Amino acid sequence: MISYKFIKRLFKTLSLILVLLILSITMLNIYFELKINREFKNKLENSSLLNIDGVNIYYKEYGEGEPLLLIHGFLASSLDFNNIIEPLSKKNKIITVDLPGFGQSDKPLNYDYTKRNIASTLYKLMKKKGYESFSVLGHSMGGEVALNMAYYYSKDIKSLILVDSAGYKKVKNLNLSPFILEKVFVSYIPQISMNLKAFSNKSTFDKYIFDGDFYFNNKIPGKVLKKFNEDSDSGSLAPYIKELTCKTLILWGDKDPSIPLDDAYKFNNDIKNSKLVIFDQVGHYPHMEAKELFLEQVISFLATSQ
Numbered sequence: 001m002i003s004y005k006f007i008k009r010l011f012k013t014l015s016l017i018l019v020l021l022i023l024s025i026t027m028l029n030i031y032f033e034l035k036i037n038r039e040f041k042n043k044l045e046n047s048s049l050l051n052i053d054g055v056n057i058y059y060k061e062y063g064e065g066e067p068l069l070l071i072h073g074f075l076a077s078s079l080d081f082n083n084i085i086e087p088l089s090k091k092n093k094i095i096t097v098d099l100p101g102f103g104q105s106d107k108p109l110n111y112d113y114t115k116r117n118i119a120s121t122l123y124k125l126m127k128k129k130g131y132e133s134f135s136v137l138g139h140s141m142g143g144e145v146a147l148n149m150a151y152y153y154s155k156d157i158k159s160l161i162l163v164d165s166a167g168y169k170k171v172k173n174l175n176l177s178p179f180i181l182e183k184v185f186v187s188y189i190p191q192i193s194m195n196l197k198a199f200s201n202k203s204t205f206d207k208y209i210f211d212g213d214f215y216f217n218n219k220i221p222g223k224v225l226k227k228f229n230e231d232s233d234s235g236s237l238a239p240y241i242k243e244l245t246c247k248t249l250i251l252w253g254d255k256d257p258s259i260p261l262d263d264a265y266k267f268n269n270d271i272k273n274s275k276l277v278i279f280d281q282v283g284h285y286p287h288m289e290a291k292e293l294f295l296e297q298v299i300s301f302l303a304t305s306q
Helices: 004-040 078-088 115-128 141-152 178-185 188-197 207-217 222-231 238-243 261-270 291-305
Strands: 049-052 055-062 066-071 092-097 134-139 157-163 247-253 274-279
Touching (some): 004 188, 004 207, 049 115, 055 078, 055 115, 066 078, 078 092, 078 207, 078 291, 115 141, 178 188, 178 222, 238 261, 274 291
Parallel strands (some): 066 092, 066 134, 134 157, 247 274
Antiparallel strands (some): 049 055, 055 092
8 A cells, every 4th residue: 555655746746847847948938038039129111110090000912914812821920921922922922921019010909900900901901002913922810801802802812822711610719827938938948849749740840930930929918819809700601611702722731720621611611712732641731831832822813823
């Protein structure tokens, strides 16, 4: 029979191990935060800002031709498209943005962070820049923003590209304190763990892009993360996806652990004028994991749809 003293000693030992583990993770987070803050402090531009309804939105424009707006996902920034901008801009005008709350854009607590309102903000930005009509590419959560643009501003959206896109699943209210949300979502160890998990081919993981995103995410206040979660209208457009009329390209990694492959087939089934391309042995970031094949599909699609 196990004695009470043994159980007590075991409990104390496990408690000590847990405390040491938490302290180690905390120290690692602090180390990487300081290191990445030093590295990126003077590397990134913040001059291309456009004020939309009182919110400064960071954007960049590249190349000439028919306009294509690139929209990043959750806990990301326009840096995510760094490796595909140059080849895309050879025949198209490429516009990248940091969504409100992310990157170098403002992170106001009083902003409406619904996908529908974010879509409205981006639409107003494009109009303010003089783009009468344009195509949209959205990755992950950015895909759901792009869906909202294609639905509510259908007359001005020439074509739509969905990359491992959200759109069907509702997001639950996590009901966590701002402090906990910061520790879960914008600390180094959780972020790099989640990011690496999303890649099927780890060798394609881009540390520079991740570090840049972390540099920005580390500046998101916990209260803004909470507001973002509380405002979520994810999945609300799902019943209306069948009404979309613009020509659509759906690109998906078959090993995506974040958004199921079944959703790719749903999009293809619901959007009448759509084409689905699935990349083998690719995770949540096909524009990084299968860059050349990805570009081939996007460039060909744009050439025939604009």
